[in-house]
Amino acid sequence: MEKLTPRSENYSQWYNDLVLRAGLAEHSAVRGCMVIRPYGYSIWERMQQTLDAMFKETGHENAYFPLFIPKSFFSKEANHVEGFAKECAIVTHYRLKNAPDGTGVIVDEEARLEEELIVRPTSETIIWNTYRNWIQSYRDLPILLNQWANVVRWEMRTRLFLRTAEFLWQEGHTAHATAEEAIAETKQMLDVYAEFAEKTLAIPVIKGVKTPNERFAGALDTYCIEALMQDGKALQAGTSHFLGQNFAKAFDVKFANKEGKQEYVWATSWGVSTRLMGALIMTHSDDHGLVLPPKLAPIQVVIIPIYRNDEEYAAVRAKCEEVYKELKNLGIRVKLDDNDKYKPGWKFSEYEFKGVPIRLAMGPRDLASQSIELARRDTLTKSMENINDIGIRVINLLDEIQVNLFEKARKFRDERIYKVDTWEDFTAVMEKGGFAYAHWDGTGETESKIKELTKATIRCIPLDNPQENGRCILTGKPSNQRVLFAVAY
Amino acid sequence: MEKLTPRSENYSQWYNDLVLRAGLAEHSAVRGCMVIRPYGYSIWERMQQTLDAMFKETGHENAYFPLFIPKSFFSKEANHVEGFAKECAIVTHYRLKNAPDGTGVIVDEEARLEEELIVRPTSETIIWNTYRNWIQSYRDLPILLNQWANVVRWEMRTRLFLRTAEFLWQEGHTAHATAEEAIAETKQMLDVYAEFAEKTLAIPVIKGVKTPNERFAGALDTYCIEALMQDGKALQAGTSHFLGQNFAKAFDVKFANKEGKQEYVWATSWGVSTRLMGALIMTHSDDHGLVLPPKLAPIQVVIIPIYRNDEEYAAVRAKCEEVYKELKNLGIRVKLDDNDKYKPGWKFSEYEFKGVPIRLAMGPRDLASQSIELARRDTLTKSMENINDIGIRVINLLDEIQVNLFEKARKFRDERIYKVDTWEDFTAVMEKGGFAYAHWDGTGETESKIKELTKATIRCIPLDNPQENGRCILTGKPSNQRVLFAVAY
Numbered sequence: 001m002e003k004l005t006p007r008s009e010n011y012s013q014w015y016n017d018l019v020l021r022a023g024l025a026e027h028s029a030v031r032g033c034m035v036i037r038p039y040g041y042s043i044w045e046r047m048q049q050t051l052d053a054m055f056k057e058t059g060h061e062n063a064y065f066p067l068f069i070p071k072s073f074f075s076k077e078a079n080h081v082e083g084f085a086k087e088c089a090i091v092t093h094y095r096l097k098n099a100p101d102g103t104g105v106i107v108d109e110e111a112r113l114e115e116e117l118i119v120r121p122t123s124e125t126i127i128w129n130t131y132r133n134w135i136q137s138y139r140d141l142p143i144l145l146n147q148w149a150n151v152v153r154w155e156m157r158t159r160l161f162l163r164t165a166e167f168l169w170q171e172g173h174t175a176h177a178t179a180e181e182a183i184a185e186t187k188q189m190l191d192v193y194a195e196f197a198e199k200t201l202a203i204p205v206i207k208g209v210k211t212p213n214e215r216f217a218g219a220l221d222t223y224c225i226e227a228l229m230q231d232g233k234a235l236q237a238g239t240s241h242f243l244g245q246n247f248a249k250a251f252d253v254k255f256a257n258k259e260g261k262q263e264y265v266w267a268t269s270w271g272v273s274t275r276l277m278g279a280l281i282m283t284h285s286d287d288h289g290l291v292l293p294p295k296l297a298p299i300q301v302v303i304i305p306i307y308r309n310d311e312e313y314a315a316v317r318a319k320c321e322e323v324y325k326e327l328k329n330l331g332i333r334v335k336l337d338d339n340d341k342y343k344p345g346w347k348f349s350e351y352e353f354k355g356v357p358i359r360l361a362m363g364p365r366d367l368a369s370q371s372i373e374l375a376r377r378d379t380l381t382k383s384m385e386n387i388n389d390i391g392i393r394v395i396n397l398l399d400e401i402q403v404n405l406f407e408k409a410r411k412f413r414d415e416r417i418y419k420v421d422t423w424e425d426f427t428a429v430m431e432k433g434g435f436a437y438a439h440w441d442g443t444g445e446t447e448s449k450i451k452e453l454t455k456a457t458i459r460c461i462p463l464d465n466p467q468e469n470g471r472c473i474l475t476g477k478p479s480n481q482r483v484l485f486a487v488a489y
Numbered sequence: 490m491e492k493l494t495p496r497s498e499n500y501s502q503w504y505n506d507l508v509l510r511a512g513l514a515e516h517s518a519v520r521g522c523m524v525i526r527p528y529g530y531s532i533w534e535r536m537q538q539t540l541d542a543m544f545k546e547t548g549h550e551n552a553y554f555p556l557f558i559p560k561s562f563f564s565k566e567a568n569h570v571e572g573f574a575k576e577c578a579i580v581t582h583y584r585l586k587n588a589p590d591g592t593g594v595i596v597d598e599e600a601r602l603e604e605e606l607i608v609r610p611t612s613e614t615i616i617w618n619t620y621r622n623w624i625q626s627y628r629d630l631p632i633l634l635n636q637w638a639n640v641v642r643w644e645m646r647t648r649l650f651l652r653t654a655e656f657l658w659q660e661g662h663t664a665h666a667t668a669e670e671a672i673a674e675t676k677q678m679l680d681v682y683a684e685f686a687e688k689t690l691a692i693p694v695i696k697g698v699k700t701p702n703e704r705f706a707g708a709l710d711t712y713c714i715e716a717l718m719q720d721g722k723a724l725q726a727g728t729s730h731f732l733g734q735n736f737a738k739a740f741d742v743k744f745a746n747k748e749g750k751q752e753y754v755w756a757t758s759w760g761v762s763t764r765l766m767g768a769l770i771m772t773h774s775d776d777h778g779l780v781l782p783p784k785l786a787p788i789q790v791v792i793i794p795i796y797r798n799d800e801e802y803a804a805v806r807a808k809c810e811e812v813y814k815e816l817k818n819l820g821i822r823v824k825l826d827d828n829d830k831y832k833p834g835w836k837f838s839e840y841e842f843k844g845v846p847i848r849l850a851m852g853p854r855d856l857a858s859q860s861i862e863l864a865r866r867d868t869l870t871k872s873m874e875n876i877n878d879i880g881i882r883v884i885n886l887l888d889e890i891q892v893n894l895f896e897k898a899r900k901f902r903d904e905r906i907y908k909v910d911t912w913e914d915f916t917a918v919m920e921k922g923g924f925a926y927a928h929w930d931g932t933g934e935t936e937s938k939i940k941e942l943t944k945a946t947i948r949c950i951p952l953d954n955p956q957e958n959g960r961c962i963l964t965g966k967p968s969n970q971r972v973l974f975a976v977a978y
Contacts, residue, residue: 094579095575
C-alpha cells in the first residue's frame with residue numbers, strides 16, 4: 001500500500017488521504033456533499049448509539065420534524081436570521097417536466113412554490129413553531145426532545161466530515177418553565193457531551209462558554225467543548241445553547257404557570273455532528289493510518305492465520321477459530337481473516353491502516369508453543385501471549401488502549417496550553433499551534449482585531465475559570481480573567 | 490377522553506383522529522410534511538432496530554449518500570425519469586439576502602445554481618453514479634449496502650404516515666456480478682420484509698410479484714408484500730426490486746469478470762418506510778384506540794396503584810414497586826404510573842388509548858389477597874392473577890398477545906380473499922373490500938380498464954401461484970392463473 005503523506009509534511013493532505021483511503025468518506029457528484037462509506041458510517045453508528053443511550057438516560061425522547069422550513073420562519077428571530085439563514089439550499093419549485101426538445105427534464109415554471117422552503121440548517125424555528133401547539137400549561141413542561149437528522153449549510157470551502165454542505169447530526173430542543181431549569185439542562189447536556197468525548201472518543205475536551213461574538217445565532221449563552229488536534233488547531237466538538245425566551249417570543253409560545261399567569265417558555269438546544277468523525281481521526285491517527293479507540297472500532301480484534309501449506313493451514317485455522325469463538329463469546333467485535341487471496345503482510349498493513357486496535361497472528365510454531373502474537377495499534381508494539389489466557393488478556397488490553405489513547409491525547413493537549421502574557425508570546429503560540437491562555441479586555445472589538453491579526457478566536461472561557469487580575473494581551477487594558485485562544489477548524 | 494369516531498362510521502376519520510390523539514404524528518406548517526411525535530417515533534425506532542439487525546445478519550452494511558441529486562442524473566435512466574422525477578422538491582438557489590425594504594429575507598437571484606438539485610425521491614441514480622468508482626473487478630462485488638434516510642415526493646393529497654411529501658425509510662442498493670445472484674438477493678430481502686411484517690408487526694402479508702404496470706420505475710421485476718387493512722383496502726408494505734443492468738448501463742458501471750471480460754453490473758434495490766406505521770395502526774387498532782404488538786410497544790406493561798388515602802398508598806405503592814422491579818429485571822418495558830394528578834379511571838382509558846398491551850392494577854384488597862388485576866388490550870378482557878407468579882405470567886402473555894394479534898389479523902385477511910369468476914362477483918368484492926383472486930388476460934390494457942372501472946389494481950401475482958386455466962374476469966380471454974386484485978392505499 002502506498003504510504004500516507006506524513007503529518008509533518010502536509011497535515012491536511014494527510015487527513016484527506018486517510019479519510020479517502022481508509023474508506024471513511026468521499027466527495028460526491030454534488031458540490032459540498034459527501035458520501036459516508038460503510039466503514040466510516042459504522043463508526044458514526046456507534047457514536048449515535050452511545051449518545052442516544054445517554055440522551056435517553058437523561059430523560060430525552062426522539063422525534064422527527066420536517067426537512068423544510070418556510071422562508072418566513074427565519075425572519076422571526078432577528079439574531080437567528082442574521083447568523084444563519086443566508087447560505088442555504090432553497091427549494092423554489094415542486095415539479096419537473098420533459099424538455100420540449102426531448103433532451104431530458106427541466107423545471108416546470110408553473111410549479112413555483114408560493115413561499116420558498118429552506119432545507120433546514122438547524123431546526124429551532126420549525127420546532128418552536130410546533131411547540132406553540134403543544135404547550136398550554138406548566139403541566140406540559142418540560143419538553144425534552146432530540147432529533148437525529150441531516151442538515152444543509154451551503155459551504156463554499158468544504159472538507160470531508162469537518163465542513164460539508166450536508167451533514168448528519170443530532171439536535172436537542174427542550175422547553176422549560178423557568179430560566180434556572182433551562183440553564184441546568186444546557187449544562188447537563190454539555191456534561192453529557194464532555195463525558196462522551198472523553199470516555200468514548202478518548203478525546204480530552206475543555207468545557208467552557210463562548211464569548212458573545214462566538215455565540216449561536218439566537219442564544220443568550222453558548223456552552224461548548226473544545227479539543228486540540230495534532231496540528232495544534234482547536235476543534236469545537238459540541239455546543240449546548242441556552243436560548244432564553246428568544247424563540248418562544250418569536251413564535252409566541254406561552255404557558256400558564258401554577259398561578260395561572262401567562263409566561264414565555266424557556267429554551268435550550270444542543271448538537272453534535274459528523275464533524276466528530278474528523279475530530280476522532282485528527283486526534284488519534286498517525287502516519288501509518290487510522291487509530292481507533294476500542295469503544296468505536298468496528299473491528300476490535302483481527303486474527304490472522306499464518307501458514308505455508310494446507311496441512312499447516314488446517315491446524316492453525318482450527319486454533320484461530322477457537323480463539324475467534326472465545327473472543328466473540330466475550331462480546332468482542334472480532335474478525336478472523338482467512339482470505340487466501342492476500343498474504344499476511346498485506347493484511348497486517350491493511351488492518352493497521354484501518355485502525356484495528358489489536359491484531360493477533362498465529363503460525364505453526366506459535367501453535368506448537370501454545371502462543372499467539374499480539375500487536376497493538378496504539379503503540380505499534382508486539383508481544384507473545386499465552387494462548388490460554390488470550391480472552392482475559394484481550395479484554396483488559398482493550399480497556400487499556402482506550403485509556404492510553406485518552407491519556408496520550410491529554411498529555412499532547414496539556415503540553416500545548418500556554419499561559420502567555422505578551423503579544424509576542426501570543427503570536428508565537430498561534431504560529432506553532434496550541435491554546436494560548438491569555439488575558440483579554442472583554443470587548444468584541446479586541447476579539448475581532450486579534451482574529452484579524454492572527455486568525456485566532458476565543459475558543460471559550462473555561463467553566464470555573466479562576467479570576468485573576470491582568471492586562472489584555474493586545475490592548476493592555478485591565479482584565480479579570482484569562483480566556484482560551486486558538487486557531488480553530 | 491372524547492370517544493373516537495367508530496371505524497364503521499368513518500374509517501379515515503377514525504384513523505386520522507387516532508394518529509393525532511395517540512400522539513403519533515401531526516401535520517406540520519410545511520404542506521405535506523408531518524411531525525413524528527415521540528410516541529410514534531419510538532415505535533418507528535423499534536422497527537428500525539429490528540430491521541437493521543436483520544439487514545446486518547444477511548450481510549449488509551449501512552452507508553450514507555447525498556440528499557441532493559443533480560437534475561441530469563434523472564434523465565439517464567429512461568423509465569426511471571418517467572416514473573419518478575416529476576413531482577419533487579427542486580433546489581434552485583443557495584443564498585438568501587435581506588429584503589431591501591427590511592421586511593425579512595428574499596432569495597438572492599445571484600445565487601442561482603448552474604444545475605438544479607433534486608431532493609432525493611429515491612437514491613438509485615446518485616448511488617449508481619458512486620458505484621461506478623467503487624467497482625472495477627468481480628472482486629469488488631457484491632456490494633451490499635443500506636441507507637436510512639429521509640426522501641421527498643411531492644404529494645398533492647397527503648395522509649399521516651400513509652402518504653406524505655417527506656417520509657423516512659430505508660433503501661437497500663446492492664450490486665452483483667450475475668443476474669442469478671441479484672435475483673436471489675431480491676427474493677432474500679422480500680423474505681426479510683415478510684418475516685419482519687409477520688413476526689414483529691404481526692401483520693400477515695402475501696408475497697408476490699408486480700405486473701409490469703405496477704413495477705418500480707426502472708425495475709425488471711418488483712416483488713412486494715401486500716397486507717389487508719380493516720376497511721378491506723390493501724396496503725403495499727414493502728418492495729424489493731430486481732433492476733437488471735438498467736442502472737449500470739445508465740451510469741456506465743462495469744466490472745472485469747473472472748475471465749477479464751467487461752460486463753455491466755446487476756442491481757437490486759428494496760425499501761420500507763414510515764408507511765409501515767400506517768399499516769400497523771390500521772391492522773390492529775380498534776374503536777378504543779391503538780393496539781400495539783408487544784414487540785413494538787414502547788410500554789409493554791403499565792402498573793397502576795389504586796388507593797384512597799396515604800396509608801393505602803404506601804402499602805400498595807411498595808408492592809407495585811416490587812412488581813415493577815421484577816418485570817424490569819425480566820427485560821420488560823414496564824412503567825409504574827403513580828402520578829397522583831390523575832385518577833385510576835383516567836389512566837385506564839389513557840393507556841388503553843395508547844395501546845399498552847398489558848395493564849396491571851392493584852388496590853388494598855388485592856394486596857391483602859396477594860392478587861393483581863390484569864387487563865389485556867388485545868381482547869379487552871380482565872383476570873385476577875396471583876402476584877407471586879406475575880413475572881412468568883406476563884412474559885408468556887406478551888408472547889401470546891403477539892401471536893394472537895397476528896392470528897386475528899390473518900383470520901380477518903383470509904376471510905376476505907375471495908375467489909371470483911364473474912365480473913359481478915368481482916365488483917361486489919371491490920365494493921365491500923377485500924382481495925379478489927381472479928383470472929386476468931395478462932394485458933396492461935385490461936388491467937388499466939379494470940382500475941378505471943373499479944379503482945382496483947393487481948396487488949400482486951402471489952409467489953408459487955398455482956397454474957390453472959380460466960377466463961379473464963373482464964374480457965373473457967384465456968388466462969392460466971389467478972392474480973390478486975384489491976383497491977389499495
